[in-house]
Amino acid sequence: MTINQKVGYSIILHPETEGGYSVEIPDINGGSWTQGDSIEEAIEMGKDLIGTMLLDETALPASTPLNQLAIPAKSFAVLITVDLTAYRQTHAAV
Template identity: 50%
Template sequence: MNPQNVVVYPIVLHPEDAGGYSVEIPDVGNSWPQGDNALEALEMAQDLIGTMLVNKSTFPPATPFESLTVSSPAIKTLVEVDMLALRKNHTHIVRKNVSIPEYLNELGKKQGLNFSEVLTEALHDKLNA
């Protein structure tokens, strides 16, 4: 897996008096996702990070884990998000108008090619995405 396709950010789990956890994500967004338990809170943090970054070509730098200070009973940990997998499942489509040689257009139409699919696959290959 290409390391540029994976992001890792520190987060802080804050236990709530009523139960569950709220999650502080210092480097991404201004939202605090919540979960009924630690595992759900981690999943919500991954989801929020992925959603905030899915359409970005560069990602905000992560705060070094060692420099993140927390007070008890808060828990600091790391969350990893596979941006490649997320992007492959992301359904937002952008329409592009492209120009190709006429003979390739005719050959492609005769073979019943889906030009959008071919372009998407070529971009994935070219960009190692």
């Protein structure tokens, strides 16, 4: 029986002046970054980066609650969930 391992992390979306969003993931690897052209794409890129960074990890970093993040003006934070079990099944080396 496989147990689904779902994790939730807060991410901060920073609007870029020329469009799109930079995505900050403060709890992964001391602060990791990615980007997307829309909010939806930025969130998906954040999920992908979390899955990639945690693919082989057994000890997962703690998640900072949304209300404890330092969020710059014009930026906003969301909580996203990543199913690490599904991610590992589709991205693990064969």
